[in-house]
Amino acid sequence: MKKQWNAWGDADDALLRHYWLHTTLPVKQFAHHFGNRSDKAIAAHASDIGLGKRPRGVRTQAAPTEFAIKSALAIGPMESVELSAKTGISRRAVMARLNGLYEAGAVHIHAWVRFGQHGYWARVYALGSGKDARRPQAMSKTERDRKRIDRMRKEDPAAYAARLARRRIAAATREGRFVRRDIAATALFGEAA
CATH class of the missing domain: 1.10.10.10 (Winged helix-like DNA-binding domain superfamily/Winged helix DNA-binding domain)
Structure with missing residues (x-):
């Protein structure tokens, strides 16, 4: 079925002239006064009857x-x-x-x-227009590691002690001070005293 065309009457033109020239409302907010016409159809008709541009306040209406x-x-x-x-x-x-x-x-x-x-x-x-807060600088890897280790020392002392022991063994191995006992000797004679 074809959409029925509604003619614009003198009362519609007067109402449109009032809203178009004397209010700052967006077209969508007063479109219901014009039946089932779209806001674009209303704006086109306003242009056709020579109403010109809307007042400046309309363009600054907030969404x-x-x-x-x-x-x-x-x-x-x-x-x-x-x-x-x-x-x-x-x-x-x-x-x-x-x-x-x-x-x-x-x-x-x-x-x-x-x-x-x-x-x-x-x-x-x-x-408001104020001064922007500065964005925090990213931490370096050293800073992140130091923070993680400090947190580990406070929250999990056993894990921190195990980490220190691993570091001591690694340092001794690097320097040649740490000699691992042979597995067979450990099995026959037990752990060294």
Whole structure:
């Protein structure tokens, strides 16, 4: 069945003129007043009757995702995963909108947080144009090893003692001070005293 064409009447034109020239609402928000016409059909008809461009405020209207993100950030600084959970918007959409807001200067990087011991550094965003927090520098291998060994010494002293014993044996072997006892001698005469 072919879609029925609805003619535009004088009342429709007057209503469209009012919304088009005197409000800053996006077309989608007043389209329901014009029956089942699409927002593109409404914009095309506005062009046809010579209404021209919309007032400037219309172009700066925030999208619903932007409004939700700004409302959540008004509570306090948050990371994108937390923003996604609080707003119900996918993380990908949140990140896309945050990148746009960041480039526009509407948000800044408040801090960097790390999720888990080996997790990634995530940006914590805050509203307003402030100074961005510096990204933490990655630790070198030496620093990571030192941190791991310090943690081992505190949390598992037995594993730390075994590691030290292995290192002592390896050093003695390298220097030629450590001579392993023959397996047959150990079997016949037992361990050396």
